[in-house]
Amino acid sequence: MMNLYFNPRSRAVIAKWMLDECGAKYDLVHIDLQKREHKSPEFLAINPAGKLPALVDGETRMFENAAICLYLADKFPEANLAPKLGDPRRGRYLSLMVYSTSQLEPSMGDFLMNLETAPQRGWTDFKTALDAVERELGNGPYLFGDWFTAADVMVGSMFIWMRIQGKRTGRPSIDAYVDRVLARPNGLKLG
Secondary structure (H helix, E strand, O other): OEEEEEOOOOOHHHHHHHHHHHOOOEEEEEOOOOOOHHHOHHHHOOOOOOOOOEEEEOOEEEEOHHHHHHHHHHHOHHHOOOOOOOOOOHHHHHHHHHHHHHHHHHHHHHHHOOOOOOHHHOOOOHHHHHHHHHHHHOOOOEOEEOEOOHHHHHHHHHHHHHHHOOOOOOOHHHHHHHHHHHOOOOOOOOO
16 A cells, blocks of 8 residues: 655645546555654655655655656556657656646746746746746647646646636636646645
């Protein structure tokens, strides 16, 4: 049985969403952030960064949502959430998974905090990130057309977080995409 170290007020909700999309059997291990359980020596042995999420699957210990989503998509191929090895779409899929956390998330953070994105920080500005997502989305409804993948979990979760902050992108195609992602039976919910 897999254990997801979880708090509903953390990014662990993304890993939980992915587990649910996979139809995985797992247990939630509640971590009390107020009691700083995520900084305990026992938890730091699982995630040395002392943050959520963390996933334990037998001897496998993982942290970071993108890594957990990549792992789960490959572990549960019957869920059909990722192009298989050798599929030419695999490169684009991997790129989108990493893009969600390396470019989209930090540029969105800058935007939400009204900070100028300094090029030396290594990520693009939010407008450029939105342009890239719009190009990748194309005619949708998901990043791979009608096929919902783990890339939609990662990219979609970034925009859901933005909605939780009371903001929208102002891009009709992206906002409609977020509506579709939110409508998924296993998806994240606002509020």
